[in-house]
Amino acid sequence: MNLRDLKYLVALAEHKHYGKAAAVCHVSQPTLSTQLRKLEDELGVPLVERGSRKVMLTHAGLEAATRARVIVAEIDELKEAARRARDPEAGTVRLGIFPTLGPYLLPHVIPGIRKRYPHLELLLVEEKSDELLNRLRDGRLDAALLALPVDDDSLHAEFLFEEPFLLAVSSKHPLAGRDHLDAEELSTQRLLLLEDGHCLRDQALAVCRMFGANEKSEFRATSLETLRQMVAADVGITLLPTLAVKPPVPRSDSIHLLDFKGPGRPSRRVGMVWRRSSAMNDFLDQLARQFKQLPDELLTLASEDRLPPAAVVAAPAVAAN
Numbered sequence: 620m621n622l623r624d625l626k627y628l629v630a631l632a633e634h635k636h637y638g639k640a641a642a643v644c645h646v647s648q649p650t651l652s653t654q655l656r657k658l659e660d661e662l663g664v665p666l667v668e669r670g671s672r673k674v675m676l677t678h679a680g681l682e683a684a685t686r687a688r689v690i691v692a693e694i695d696e697l698k699e700a701a702r703r704a705r706d707p708e709a710g711t712v713r714l715g716i717f718p719t720l721g722p723y724l725l726p727h728v729i730p731g732i733r734k735r736y737p738h739l740e741l742l743l744v745e746e747k748s749d750e751l752l753n754r755l756r757d758g759r760l761d762a763a764l765l766a767l768p769v770d771d772d773s774l775h776a777e778f779l780f781e782e783p784f785l786l787a788v789s790s791k792h793p794l795a796g797r798d799h800l801d802a803e804e805l806s807t808q809r810l811l812l813l814e815d816g817h818c819l820r821d822q823a824l825a826v827c828r829m830f831g832a833n834e835k836s837e838f839r840a841t842s843l844e845t846l847r848q849m850v851a852a853d854v855g856i857t858l859l860p861t862l863a864v865k866p867p868v869p870r871s872d873s874i875h876l877l878d879f880k881g882p883g884r885p886s887r888r889v890g891m892v893w894r895r896s897s898a899m900n901d902f903l904d905q906l907a908r909q910f911k912q913l914p915d916e917l918l919t920l921a922s923e924d925r926l927p928p929a930a931v932v933a934a935p936a937v938a939a940n
Contacts (some may be wrong), residue, residue: 632684692758700898715763723862761768789853806831
């Protein structure tokens with residue numbers, strides 16, 4: 620048994636396809652298949668169900684893949700610890716981020732990270748939170764940006780910032796004439812939410828439970844942008860994270876934004892999470908500080924954020940002498 624064969628098994632378990640697993644491992648498909656058969660002979664049990672039209676691991680194969688994933692991750696940690704000792708600010712970091720945060724946060728922080736760590740290769744993975752946690756525990760990610768809290772004693776969670784929620788309504792909605800809303804007033808509203816699996820849905824449901832609001836269950840969106848379009852079309856109202864209405868996201872003259880005042884203002888806490896056993900602990904702590912430097916104005920609703928594009932008037936040009 621060798622590390623190479625364990626990597627083949629892990630790749631097959633992840634991709635469920637001999638060709639894709641072979642491509643990831645940079646070997647031919649016959650080579651991968653042959654080595655897996657040798658691994659089965661050594662273990663004395665079948666790892667893959669033969670004859671099925673799709674790749675399926677046996678119960679023993681699933682257990683072996685789980686253990687192999689841990690072994691491969693530990694070897695990677697060993698190599699990474701040695702490499703970080705030589706150059707702490709270079710190398711590769713695999714960072715996960717969930718879909719309702721990534722497109723809106725990354726444009727504000729990636730330029731600063733590139734400037735601070737010019738030799739760092741940052742590999743970004745956008746997935747739903749549950750999948751990010753699975754990859755983090757398996758060693759397929761080095762860290763992930765997640766909504767807090769994360770209940771796992773094997774993981775360290777570093778708080779980054781708190782992001783308020785805004786209420787987005789159509790410009791035709793009765794609330795479009797207001798700029799603020801007491802959170803308690805949500806009790807009379809029905810909100811459009813994302814489909815199951817998105818942490819933003821869970822966060823919005825928590826707000827609904829807290830203030831007595833209901834879900835408009837006839838429609839569930841697959842993305843935040845779909846929710847935005849549904850609000851613009853006057854199908855319903857929804858909660859949007861503040862970063863999702865900041866440039867470079869374009870303003871819409873069909874959507875009016877309200878922020879919340881009074882006690883219980885709804886928000887979400889965002890943190891960077893990584894394994895306590897990670898060889899990158901010190902560096903990831905430094906990287907987290909880069910995300911903490913987010914300007915305060917990106918987390919508050921300014922008057923210009925409410926204005927439709929036509930209302931944003933450019934400053935008058937100064938006449939040349």
